[in-house]
Amino acid sequence: MTLHRDDALKALIPYVADGDIVVAVYQSCFDWLTLHPRDLNYVAVGAMGQASSHALGLALANPERRVFVFDGDGSLLMNLGSLVTIVGAGVTNLYHFVFANRVYEVNGAHPLPGADAIDFAGMARAAGYAGAASFDDLGNFRDSLAAVLGAPGPRMTVLEIVPGKAYPRDYAYIHSAGARTAFRNALNRS
Template identity: 80%
Template sequence: MTLRRDDALKALIPFVDDRDIVVAVYQSCFDWLVLNPRDLNYVAVGAMGQASSHALGLALANPERRVLVFDGDGSLLMNLGALVTIAAAAPTNLHHFLFANRTYEVNGAHPLPGAKVVDFAGFAKAAGYVDACSFDDLGRFEADLPRLLKAPGPQIAVLEIVPGNSYPRDYAYIHSAAARKSFRDALNWR
C-alpha cells in the first residue's frame, strides 16, 4: 500500500472548517499551504520538533477550536517528551497527524534512526493518548477520518507516507512577519 502525503492532505481539506487551527511543520506545511491556503494555518517551520508543543499551547488557549497538528516523524523524534506532556494536559480538541516517511525529508532525506522499527502509534499510546492508529492506505484513512475528527483527543493518526507531488518550499513566506500577523489577526477575529 502507498499513501501519498498530498493525497492525505487533500482528504483532510473538507473536514477543516474556518475556525480550526492547523499547525503544520516542514514539507507537510509547504504542501498544505499550497493545497489549502487559509489564515488559521500556523506555520511552525523553523521550530523542528516543536509543532506538537505549539499545537498543545494553541489547543489549551482555544478550547472552543479544534487544533490539528500535521507533524513530521523526524520532527516528533526531536521532542518525544511532547507526547507525555500532551497526554497529561489531555486537550480534547487536539488531533495529531504524523506524516511518517522515515526520513528527515527537507534536511536531505537522511534516514531516521531506527526508521524501520520505531512505532510512533505505540509511543503515543504508551504516553497516554486517548487513541493511536496507523494508516498506509488512502481509502482506509478516508473512511476513518470522520470518526477520528469527531472523537475527543488527544489522539494521533500515524500516516505511513511517500512524498507525492512536489510543492514549492516557500521559506520567505513561512518566516515572514506577514504570515504571523495574518494568523494572529484571524485568531483574534474569529
C-alpha cells in the same frame, strides 16, 4: 500500499472547519499551504520538533477550536516528551497527524535512526493518547477520518507516506511577519 502525502492532506481538507487551527511543519507545511491556504494555518517550520508543543499551547488557549498538528516523524522524534505533556494537560481538542516517511526529508532525506522499528502510534498509546492508529492506504484513511475527528482527543494518526507531488518550498512566506500577522488577526477575529 502507497499513501502519498498530498493525497492524505487533500483528504483532510473537507474536515478542517473555518475556525480550526492547523499547525504544520516542514514539507507537510509547504504542501498544506499550497493545497489549503488560510489564515489559521500556523507556520512553525523553523521550529523542528516543536509542532506538537506549539499545538498544545494553541489548544490550551483555544479550547473551543480543534487544533490539527501535521507533524513529521523526524520532527516528532526530537520532542517525544511532548506526547506525555499533551496527555497531562488534558486537552481534548488536539488531533496529531504524523507524516512518517522515515527520513529527514527537507534536510536531504537522511534516514531516521531506527527508522523501520519506530512505532509512533504505540508511543502515543503508551503516553495516554485517547486513540492512535496507523494507515498506509488512502481509502482506509479516508474511511476513518469521520470517526477519528468525531471523538475527543488527543488522538494520533500516523500516515506511512511517500512524498507525492513536489510543492514549492516558500521559505520567504513561512518566515515572514505577514504570515504571523495574518494568523494572529484571524485568531483574534473570532
